[in-house]
Amino acid sequence: MPTRQYQRLNLLFRLALVSVLTLGAARVILDNLKNNLSWSGDWIFEITRHSKYTVRVPIEVSEEETIEDGCNVFEGNWVWDNSSYPLYREEKCPFLVKQTTCLKNGRPDSFYQNWRWQPNSCNLPRFDGVKLLEMLRDKRLMFVGDSVQRSMFESMVCLVQSAIPNDVKRSLRRIPPRKIFKVEEFNATIEYYWAPFIIESISDHATNHTVLKRLVRLDSVAKHSREWEGADILIFESYIWWMYKPTINATYGSIDNILEYNVTTAYRLALETWANWIDSSINPTTQKIFFATMSPTHLWSWEWKPGTDGNCFNETRPIEGSYWGTGSSLDIMGIVEDVLGQLRTKVSVLNITQLSEFRKDGHTSVYGERKGKLLTKEQRSDPKNYADCIHWCLPGVPDAWNEILYALLLQDYRGQR
Ligand SMILES: *[C@@H]1O[C@H](CO)[C@@H](O)[C@H](O)[C@H]1NC(C)=O
Numbered sequence: 001m002p003t004r005q006y007q008r009l010n011l012l013f014r015l016a017l018v019s020v021l022t023l024g025a026a027r028v029i030l031d032n033l034k035n036n037l038s039w040s041g042d043w044i045f046e047i048t049r050h051s052k053y054t055v056r057v058p059i060e061v062s063e064e065e066t067i068e069d070g071c072n073v074f075e076g077n078w079v080w081d082n083s084s085y086p087l088y089r090e091e092k093c094p095f096l097v098k099q100t101t102c103l104k105n106g107r108p109d110s111f112y113q114n115w116r117w118q119p120n121s122c123n124l125p126r127f128d129g130v131k132l133l134e135m136l137r138d139k140r141l142m143f144v145g146d147s148v149q150r151s152m153f154e155s156m157v158c159l160v161q162s163a164i165p166n167d168v169k170r171s172l173r174r175i176p177p178r179k180i181f182k183v184e185e186f187n188a189t190i191e192y193y194w195a196p197f198i199i200e201s202i203s204d205h206a207t208n209h210t211v212l213k214r215l216v217r218l219d220s221v222a223k224h225s226r227e228w229e230g231a232d233i234l235i236f237e238s239y240i241w242w243m244y245k246p247t248i249n250a251t252y253g254s255i256d257n258i259l260e261y262n263v264t265t266a267y268r269l270a271l272e273t274w275a276n277w278i279d280s281s282i283n284p285t286t287q288k289i290f291f292a293t294m295s296p297t298h299l300w301s302w303e304w305k306p307g308t309d310g311n312c313f314n315e316t317r318p319i320e321g322s323y324w325g326t327g328s329s330l331d332i333m334g335i336v337e338d339v340l341g342q343l344r345t346k347v348s349v350l351n352i353t354q355l356s357e358f359r360k361d362g363h364t365s366v367y368g369e370r371k372g373k374l375l376t377k378e379q380r381s382d383p384k385n386y387a388d389c390i391h392w393c394l395p396g397v398p399d400a401w402n403e404i405l406y407a408l409l410l411q412d413y414r415g416q417r
């Protein structure tokens with residue numbers, strides 16, 4: 001790629017990141033208000049008790065529900081399926097944050113909700129929330145990462161909650177930097193933990209953080225990992241926060257010795273710190289670890305439609321044929337592969353990048369938030385500056401990530417018996 005174009009890409013990438021990864025004081029105040037006024041204490045939402053599922057039911061896994069040997073579930077295509085998708089209704093899931101509720105925020109089309117991911121050489125089992133909860137009985141499933149990972153958490157919560165009757169007790173509790181969803185009758189917990197770099201950084205406050213000032217501690221993960229220790233299933237993800245500039249301020253060893261690192265170097269060191277924790281603390285017989293690869297961005301329409309100068313705004317169909325955007329760094333992907341390859345502990349890759357690359361239509365664009373607030377009418381009419389082509393609408397693309405996660409968990413569960 002010519003240097004000038006590369007520099008342009010880089011600058012645009014930075015501008016886009018700042019606009020959507022900066023949460024200001026407004027959000028913090030808003031959160032406090034909400035916490036104090038509409039919710040009692042930490043409990044954001046609660047539904048009353050029932051006792052339908054107190055008895056453990058063995059999970060039957062039929063032939064159709066198993067993934068055939070050798071099938072790569074990440075290779076395939078999106079199939080139009082408006083009879084069974086979406087798997088839940090946006091308006092029926094009270095746990096969605098307003099960043100993801102595109103229809104409610106005014107998006108005119110809902111086509112992005114009607115696509116099913118179809119692997120080339122096998123079928124995915126249909127998502128069954130009760131089966132998932134049975135697998136999670138007396139267990140904790142935890143998503144760790146940034147706001148993209150948070151949408152995977154929210155998607156999972158909505159998928160599960162739409163599958164159980166209304167009178168089954170469930171709750172969503174916020175203990176920053178965690179969000180905890182619990183279904184009492186299964187004693188099953190689905191959690192989210194904010195750690196945009198996985199390792200420690202000055203951006204670890206759940207709401208007061210900005211991508212403009214980044215400082216990471218490449219050798220430190222303990223403050224976070226203490227909170228991850230008891231989880232039975234962990235899904236890690238970290239990418240977009242690294243990509244704001246080609247270099248990043250970081251410490252390794254003494255916290256007074258701040259140096260500018262090449263992002264690729266820093267990412268590798270960070271992942272190795274995480275990998276050391278995995279190898280020294282995870283019990284592979286009782287704990288399962290996943291790593292989700294980068295969630296793609298669709299910031300420049302010239303990448304899929306040469307000659308145009310837009311972004312993901314107004315896109316209503318997935319890309320067909322092969323496509324990989326420049327926003328998904330192959331260097332970082334290679335590092336992920338390397339580091340995971342060197343682990344002694346088994347970590348399964350949720351390689352969601354390619355399948356999500358096709359989904360230029362799935363982003364929140366102007367039907368989401370900026371700095372913790374929904375866009376104004378004026379901002380909405382200026383998609384060039386205000387479209388968010390990083391985050392995803394829900395229901396939408398992250399549901400497919402969870403369908404795959406579910407399929408892999410089911411596969412594992414069957415293997416154990
Ligand atoms: C956010 O963090 C910055 C620096 O860490 C601090 O100066 C500021 O007061 C914080 N804002 C709020 C609303 O807590």
Ligand SMILES: *[C@@H]1O[C@H](CO)[C@@H](O)[C@H](O)[C@H]1NC(C)=O
Nearest residue numbers: 029031032033034035036037
């Ligand atoms: C909400 O409560 C917290 C303590 O529980 C307090 O620090 C904060 O100021 C309150 N916020 C508002 C907006 O009243």
Ligand SMILES: *[C@@H]1O[C@H](CO)[C@@H](O)[C@H](O)[C@H]1NC(C)=O
Nearest residue numbers: 080081082083084110111114
């Ligand atoms: C589903 O999609 C088909 C093909 O585009 C269309 O003809 C049909 O009206 C759609 N059905 C619903 C319920 O939207």
Ligand SMILES: *[C@@H]1O[C@H](CO)[C@@H](O)[C@H](O)[C@H]1NC(C)=O
Nearest residue numbers: 137138139140186187188189
């Ligand atoms: C509920 O699940 C937690 C793990 O999330 C476990 O430690 C606890 O023992 C379980 N409680 C019961 C009553 O089984």
Ligand SMILES: *[C@@H]1O[C@H](CO)[C@@H](O)[C@H](O)[C@H]1NC(C)=O
Nearest residue numbers: 212213214245247248249260
């Ligand atoms: C690193 O920190 C210094 C001092 O705060 C700042 O001038 C520089 O721009 C930072 N570098 C990056 C890549 O953010």
Ligand SMILES: *[C@@H]1O[C@H](CO)[C@@H](O)[C@H](O)[C@H]1NC(C)=O
Nearest residue numbers: 246261262263264265331332
């Ligand atoms: C920084 O990373 C780039 C790739 O992203 C690489 O080409 C370059 O050589 C690296 N520079 C240093 C000093 O490591």
Ligand SMILES: *[C@@H]1O[C@H](CO)[C@@H](O)[C@H](O)[C@H]1NC(C)=O
Nearest residue numbers: 310313314315316317381383
């Ligand atoms: C959105 O796309 C449609 C056709 O796909 C086009 O007619 C319309 O002008 C576009 N709107 C904007 C604001 O670009």
Ligand SMILES: *[C@@H]1O[C@H](CO)[C@@H](O)[C@H](O)[C@H]1NC(C)=O
Nearest residue numbers: 293333336337349351353354
């Ligand atoms: C993920 O899949 C892509 C192909 O879509 C491949 O190039 C890449 O190496 C895979 N990454 C990992 C970590 O396995």
